[in-house]
Amino acid sequence: MTVGRDAxxxxxxxxxxxxxxxxxxxxxxxxxxxxxxAELGLAIGGDIRFEVAARPDEAGDFPTIGARGCFLSHLGxxxxxxxxxxxxxxxxxxxxxxSAEEIGQISSAVxxxxxxxxxxxxxxxxxxxxxxxxxxxxxxxDADPDAGMMGSHFIVVRGDAIAMLTKYFTxxxxxxxxxxxxxxxxxxxxxxxxxxxxxxxxTLVANPELGHQRASRTDVHDxxxxxxxxxxxxxxxxxxxxx
Numbered sequence: 342m343t344v345g346r347d348a349x350x351x352x353x354x355x356x357x358x359x360x361x362x363x364x365x366x367x368x369x370x371x372x373x374x375x376x377x378x379a380e381l382g383l384a385i386g387g388d389i390r391f392e393v394a395a396r397p398d399e400a401g402d403f404p405t406i407g408a409r410g411c412f413l414s415h416l417g418x419x420x421x422x423x424x425x426x427x428x429x430x431x432x433x434x435x436x437x438x439x440s441a442e443e444i445g446q447i448s449s450a451v452x453x454x455x456x457x458x459x460x461x462x463x464x465x466x467x468x469x470x471x472x473x474x475x476x477x478x479x480x481x482x483d484a485d486p487d488a489g490m491m492g493s494h495f496i497v498v499r500g501d502a503i504a505m506l507t508k509y510f511t512x513x514x515x516x517x518x519x520x521x522x523x524x525x526x527x528x529x530x531x532x533x534x535x536x537x538x539x540x541x542x543x544t545l546v547a548n549p550e551l552g553h554q555r556a557s558r559t560d561v562h563d564x565x566x567x568x569x570x571x572x573x574x575x576x577x578x579x580x581x582x583x584x
């Protein structure tokens with residue numbers, strides 16, 4: 342358990358403020374997340390807490406109701422962080438899981454990350470640009486601002502990026518889908534659009550990933566993640582503007 346506790350403390354060094362997005366109806370995922378945290382010597386309470394996920398009645402201009410809810414859930418946490426003047430916040434989705442191998446990698450990856458002035462940290466992604474090398478010599482790497490990334494299950498935001506993301510996501514809500522400035526879309530794509538528009542902000546990605554998504558019934562997509570064409574479309578549409 343020493344390795345697990347060390348990993349948990351390393352996560353807290355990224356940000357002591359951990360928010361876990363969870364639908365009120367998904368008590369199964371709450372139990373699973375409590376178990377995952379226990380493996381890291383962490384527990385719900387204080388600055389580590391569940392945030393009730395948004396579940397709108399209709400999709401609006403978003404691809405699905407779930408996509409809209411996920412977007413609003415991330416935005417809600419960012420808005421609260423601004424209101425509470427938090428210097429950093431970790432946003433986890435409730436299907437995040439940590440394997441023994443991943444737990445063993447957390448401390449070294451976080452130590453490497455904390456040597457750099459990052460604004461956004463991804464603990465893992467499902468897809469990076471056109472692909473993602475499985476082995477890199479360093480435990481974290483600088484993300485190319487123009488590389489679209491899929492996966493929002495483990496994101497840490499700090500400093501000015503919190504307020505800037507809040508403003509950026511809010512502006513997206515006021516535009517129609519398909520807007521050349523960026524309108525309603527999957528939150529994965531929204532983070533990628535933000536990074537491409539704020540190239541001065543350093544984003545780090547852990548690889549191998551420090552946490553993965555458990556196999557679980559999705560509340561966001563009608564299809565599995567690798568079939569999420571709308572997410573790819575959101576990212577590609579933006580990148581085409583730079584060709």
